[in-house]
Amino acid sequence: MNQIPVLIPAILLFTSFAAFFGGMIRLRWGYAATLLGVAASFLVSMAGVAHVIANGEIRYHLGGWAPPVGIEWVLDPLSAFMVAIVTTIGLLVVVYLPRSARFEIPGKEAFAYPSVALLLAGLTGMCLTGDVFNLYVFLEIAALAAYALLAVGDRRAPVAVFRYLVFGAVGGGFYLLGVGFLYFSAGTLNMADLAERLPELYQSRAVIAAAVLMVTGLGLKMALFPMHLWLPDVYNFAPSASAGLIAPIMTKVSAYAIIRLFLDVFHPVFLIEILPVTAFIGWLAAGGILFGSVMAMAQTDLRRMLAYSSVGQISYIALGIGLANPFGLIGGLLHMLNHALMKGVLFLIGGAIRLRTGLVEVPEFAGLGRKMPWTMASFTIAALAMVGIPPTAGFFSKYYLLLGSVDAGNWIFFAIIIVSSLLSAVYFFRVIEMIYREPEEGVISEPAVAAVPAGAMAGGGGHGDSLPPGLGGGPRHDDRRSGGARPPEEGGEAPGTMLLPILVLAVLILLVGIFNVLIVDRLLEPVVAPLSG
């Protein structure tokens, strides 16, 4: 049992090797290795959650070297919670991946499988490590794997991802510089040791600089407003499965790292009172919530709308950090789980729509409700959750955030949460309305849609200039260089391996909503305990 923390990333690292090796021989073997490995890591992380609830935390010393010489790994309620989110989304997307990848990025699957395993290894490692430098190394693994997965999208993806890479490198560099300052000030890299040694150094300007650098670096990585500039293009142009994997969990893990710094490296007092970082994050988050919602309303491309909505939703998590009281932080943490489920299912549904119809523009979605009933039912559940309607999961995280705002006496935050819920109701109900509308005569006769390349379709939202077909957006099926997504396949409901993860996620949104008290009591209450004391 006590090997759990090391098993999860080690399994995934080995999976990446097996997927690479298997994929060299036969694509199917590469996939089988990925599926098995990710499923195993999912099971182990569930065992980890059970273990933490029953027996408390595990501290693991790699190589038998106790810190500070060695690296320590910690499975506690917070890391168990995060790892469970990461591996759950990971497993579901791996089930979804091959069918979608065969359609959107044919010929690139062999690269995608090891990248997925490495991405999950990086993210789970970031959650489990108790060492600030080790966290940096995992951060880079996850980031590189994400660049690989995102850059294989349509023609514009490499440019968008290059920008992400530059932002990400700057963010990682800031974080590393901060780690250096901490090491020179306190002489250790271990989080628990740092927590012990830092209080006497709180007035040291090096430690203050370290805190600012680390939070700024991680803020860049989590796309904290206004450092979100890289995000919309990246999610927009990525393959659906990559967006469905990376949008739900990648930015959350950076947010987790900030929370970990806040609670377990620097004492909360330091970041609340001595250096009011949390208040600053809170106001940035408030701006991000409004900005993301307004921008999402302005989009017609579903993927772009979801990307801007991600900017707003990440800000909810940041708002939880900014409130820095028990209710607020519970709301932020719960929103990590909820948003992972909601945004995951929405991006996966986007991929399913693209597979069956080639559509990405919301105004052309009429009739989808009849064509893909189960997928659209899942979309409706996820959309209701995004708006925050009980009993879906999305309601409860917003509820805790509201309680946190009341506790903090911050009525502006309170108002912003309410207003942005209304805004998301506007843009999601617009989509729902379109889905269940009967198609107008001749607009969506299926053979006609299927015959038009997806790229021309994507640009069809009213651009009047003389771009040649295929430059408008979306993949061109005849484009050899972008790997060339194929023309949409005919058929109604999404294929089974894609529908299953969508349905599971939709059900999870309901279950998490109904049973959120269990999660809060068992896992999140202990996490926020330092704040109430």
Added chain:
Amino acid sequence: MGIPMTPLEWGLDATVALLLVGLAGRILFTRDLFEATVLFIAFGLTLSLAWVRLGAANVALAEAALGAGVTGALFLTAFHRLARRGLAHPLDRQRYRADELHDRSSRGRADRGDDPKPALLDVGILHGPLWLRASMALAGLAVTGGIAARLLTLADRPPSLPILVEAHLAETGVSNPVTAVLLNFRAYDTLLEVAVLVVAMIAVGSLDRGSRAFVRDPEELEEDPVLDALSRLVVPLAGVAAVYLVWVGSHGPGGAFQAGALLAGAGVLLVAAGLMGPVTEGAAPIRALAVMGLAIFIAVGAGSMPWTGSFLAYPPGTEYGLILLVEAVLALSIAVVLIELFVDVPAVPHVDPALAKVDPTGDPLGRRISPDGAVIRNPDEER
């Protein structure tokens, strides 16, 4: 350092320091890409001299092999490819704005009302008015200066870790503290660094393949006796040196990363001379070598768990042998990954044929170039 420095050493250090600053400034401000490339290589070599002066021979070696050698060669390849497409003019702002290359592939955004400015790194400021760019530069300088000032005035509190490392060195099986940290105390970080290399290779491989302009036809060899003779001379030496570096890593400066970098340099030379094909198209065992370092590391780490009860711990008595084994395989993996990264340069996004011209400077590798920019020997390679 307590040893007083002789005037000669002072002079040497001052020269190296001034050269570094001067070269860096020149690289930043020159408008000639070729000059920048050559200066970058010179910068890498000077930097490795600086490392030698600081007593870090292993870092110096890695810097020379990677910073100057492999990276420099990559830049040269990129330059030559741009030159063939008629894009490698001295930097002229109007023509060479980064978005020139990408406009064509990104215009689609205009129809969403976004600005049509998806340049490679378009933060807007790069093309802004002078006062904006100047104030950004000043702000950057202020932040850097502030950080540097903090670093210089850090409380003089020597980190306690080196003392602890020294205390436990005898238990690690090696006597070089760097190797002890890399492969024993913090072996996990090293394992992950190897994973970083692998994922970088996968990321590059998953992008569109380059035109392989760098890879030469073996038949062409006679045309370039210099490269041929040079590689026949240097490669065996590099191989011997790499073996030595792996072995010496256990008690002195050296180790897998340095040896891998050296091997990679030799490999790049082989590829350039046409004596070796690109690794991706090579035999499966060679491709598998790229992930073998990761695999052997995990296998050793997990395989010894029944004896030690802990991941990545070495059973007592086996440390030296296991560390040497891991180092040797790592060196090979690192070399294969670096060569792969080098050969498999992603394609420059499609450029209109109208833009491609006959390379005025001639092909650096001496091949004939057709008017549409392709190598004549493989006419279908480019498009």
